[in-house]
Amino acid sequence: MQYRRVGRSGLQVSVLGLGFGNVTEASTLELDAIFDRAVRAGINVFDVADVYGLGRAEQALGGLMRGHARHRLVIATKVCSPMSDDCNDQGLSRKHLREAIEGSLERLETRYVDLYLCHDIDEQTPLEETAWTMDQLIREGKCLYWGVSNWPFVWIERALQVCRERGLCPPIVDQSQYNLLNERAMHHHVEEVTDAGLGFLAWGPLASGVLTGKYFGNRSAPGRLNTERFAFLQDELLTAESDHIVAGLLARARERGTTPARLAIAELVSNPRLSSVLLGVTSPEQLDELLGRQNR
16 A cells, blocks of 8 residues: 655655445445554545534444454544524534534544545635634644645635635645546646645545446446435436546456556556545445455
8 A cells, every 4th residue: 555645744644545425325244344454554644524314424434443443544534514594503603613613523432533524615614714613623633634624726815825824734735526527627726735835635446336337338237326315316326428438437447457446546646746545335245346456
């Protein structure tokens, strides 16, 4: 397993990470096996968010961490999305950030998280308030670094300026969707982020399964996009352009004697601007396939 620094920080993460966005789709036994195989393969970064299952994903990860040396794990969780219908139980205000991290630490059964990420922008809260609170949480040892997720670069740039002007700890990482389907659209964003000194964590590397080839020529194939919860993504992901990209991926995979999923991951890993590519799996077998040669 390769490891890369996160931006200009001293933190190092494995080039492949494990996301827990779909943790509720796997059984407890499967999760145990997935986590164990990931750790043995050298994966050290594990990503979750308080909103995933309204805390259930964090609780699951907390249980999986028992018995593992904490210093070997890089735990990232995210905050911003509504956790209830209360007006203050969401966003990036000082009140919510302080209350949310206490809940996350309790569910994760840990004294600190390595990366605390703002899951979205909050137009109602001044950036100064968010940045100051993150700085204080770092000083108190409740998180070691902070970052952002799904932020446009103009917001990242403003956050960096606020931190420079006020002597606050700046964000060190951006986590956004990045895969072969949106590579062209995201290329400039990744360059801007990394040139500004942040690391980049890529989520959704297989575009909800599209890049496995399962929907190529069979858009009704069993899979996430044909469930009620994710059907809304079909118009965005199952297009003539995505068919063209998947066709090329399938051809290259055949030539190289590998699977399209493994090749799609390998092509992202080959980009030195990416700190880590976050895998989302629901079975040990899926993880084994995606690790491929990375696990040898």
